[in-house]
Amino acid sequence: MSDFNRRQFLATSALAGASLAVSSSLSATQPQAPVMPKLLHHVFFWLKNPESAQDRAQLITGIKTLAAIETVRSFHVGVPASTEKREVVDNSYHVSELLGFDDVAGQDAYQVHPIHQKFVEQYQHLWSRVVVYDVLAVD
Amino acid sequence: MSDFNRRQFLATSALAGASLAVSSSLSATQPQAPVMPKLLHHVFFWLKNPESAQDRAQLITGIKTLAAIETVRSFHVGVPASTEKREVVDNSYHVSELLGFDDVAGQDAYQVHPIHQKFVEQYQHLWSRVVVYDVLAVD
Numbered sequence: 398m399s400d401f402n403r404r405q406f407l408a409t410s411a412l413a414g415a416s417l418a419v420s421s422s423l424s425a426t427q428p429q430a431p432v433m434p435k436l437l438h439h440v441f442f443w444l445k446n447p448e449s450a451q452d453r454a455q456l457i458t459g460i461k462t463l464a465a466i467e468t469v470r471s472f473h474v475g476v477p478a479s480t481e482k483r484e485v486v487d488n489s490y491h492v493s494e495l496l497g498f499d500d501v502a503g504q505d506a507y508q509v510h511p512i513h514q515k516f517v518e519q520y521q522h523l524w525s526r527v528v529v530y531d532v533l534a535v536d
Numbered sequence: 537m538s539d540f541n542r543r544q545f546l547a548t549s550a551l552a553g554a555s556l557a558v559s560s561s562l563s564a565t566q567p568q569a570p571v572m573p574k575l576l577h578h579v580f581f582w583l584k585n586p587e588s589a590q591d592r593a594q595l596i597t598g599i600k601t602l603a604a605i606e607t608v609r610s611f612h613v614g615v616p617a618s619t620e621k622r623e624v625v626d627n628s629y630h631v632s633e634l635l636g637f638d639d640v641a642g643q644d645a646y647q648v649h650p651i652h653q654k655f656v657e658q659y660q661h662l663w664s665r666v667v668v669y670d671v672l673a674v675d
Contacts, residue, residue, distance in 0.1 A: 437612060437632070439578060474674060475672050475673045476671070478670040478671055479672070480644070481644070485668045486669075486670060487667055487668065488670065493671040495634075501619055504617070505619070527624045528626055530580065530629070530632065531617040532612070532632040532634070533614050535596055
């Protein structure tokens with residue numbers, strides 16, 4: 398359960414007061430892990446100047462503007478984590494952007510959205526390589 | 537707002553009844569997009585037998601067991617989405633698993649968890665290649 402969902406659930410419980418029946422009913426609809434959007438759009442960027450902290454910060458600033466696009470349902474921007482180095486782990490990228498959408502149509506609308514087009518125009522000089530994975534959830 | 541959060545919010549609003557002050561206060565804590573866990577662990581699998589729907593279904597069944605691990609905060613399993621084919625899009629993988637954790641320690645605990653170890657043991661004969669990206673959110 399995410400912190401937000403936990404807070405929300407606790408708030409709900411408080412409102413329900415001693416009504417255990419209502420709390421149980423809400424609790425039953427709570428999945429073990431938070432529900433993710435169905436469509437994931439995961440983009441990995443390799444910078445032209447990997448040593449430039451300024452370039453990385455600029456790209457991250459640009460990526461953050463994408464969260465304002467109406468069809469974006471979840472947003473995560475990050476850098477390689479310091480997990481154990483294993484042969485299967487690719488930590489060669491410099492910046493990661495994960496956006497969640499309700500469906501393929503939401504991602505299509507994002508691609509042609511002026512904010513996204515402005516982002517590409519303004520920041521594409523910073524990266525040398527981009528790899529995109531689009532994933533549709535299975536039931 | 538995710539469907540789940542929307543349902544939760546509507547349920548909360550219903551409980552609060554006419555108390556607009558309470559509803560507004562809860563609404564104010566709602567971020568524009570759902571809060572994602574800080575640490576993402578995204579795994580892409582290439583099957584040994586890509587044409588086998590049975591192998592793919594088996595692997596997905598196995599991946600779903602991982603959601604029960606205590607440190608897992610979000611869970612998504614899927615297949616390549618039918619988004620536009622562009623040069624930067626890699627849709628050659630067969631199954632995707634995205635797990636969210638609070639931090640690197642949560643992911644480390646997952647790696648050595650018996651459920652994860654059983655998953656690798658039982659299902660690794662199905663895949664020919666795995667690529668892992670671990671991403672830590674930046675503020």
